[in-house]
Amino acid sequence: MLLRPVRVCSSAMDAALYLAVLLLFATWSTVHVLLCFRLGSKSVGRGLLALIFPPLAPYWGLNAQIRQLPAAWVLSAAIYFVALLASLVGDSHKHASQDNRPQPDFIPIMSAHAEFSRAA
Numbered sequence: 001m002l003l004r005p006v007r008v009c010s011s012a013m014d015a016a017l018y019l020a021v022l023l024l025f026a027t028w029s030t031v032h033v034l035l036c037f038r039l040g041s042k043s044v045g046r047g048l049l050a051l052i053f054p055p056l057a058p059y060w061g062l063n064a065q066i067r068q069l070p071a072a073w074v075l076s077a078a079i080y081f082v083a084l085l086a087s088l089v090g091d092s093h094k095h096a097s098q099d100n101r102p103q104p105d106f107i108p109i110m111s112a113h114a115e116f117s118r119a120a
Helices: 010-042 044-052 056-063 068-097 112-119
Strands: none
């Protein structure tokens, strides 16, 4: 008995990837807001700046001795950007494969020998 891989319809894969990107963005933004509120309880200025400039949030969180939220921020951001990249790469391949223009069978190239023989 051989096990065969299950083929998933591309539209189902697209929907799953879209849902994954959406949920990962929601996770990342929630962790970001939580981290900014935690920073804001220690320093209002840092909390507001971290809300406006997201890369400052995990850096200042580690400096403020907050351990779990900066780690969750970096992890969720990394997974989100990988999923986003995968969706963009998959989308570009899908559009590239839908190019239905006829491709030439050959490209005529004149050789240097033919050019030389014509001149003589």
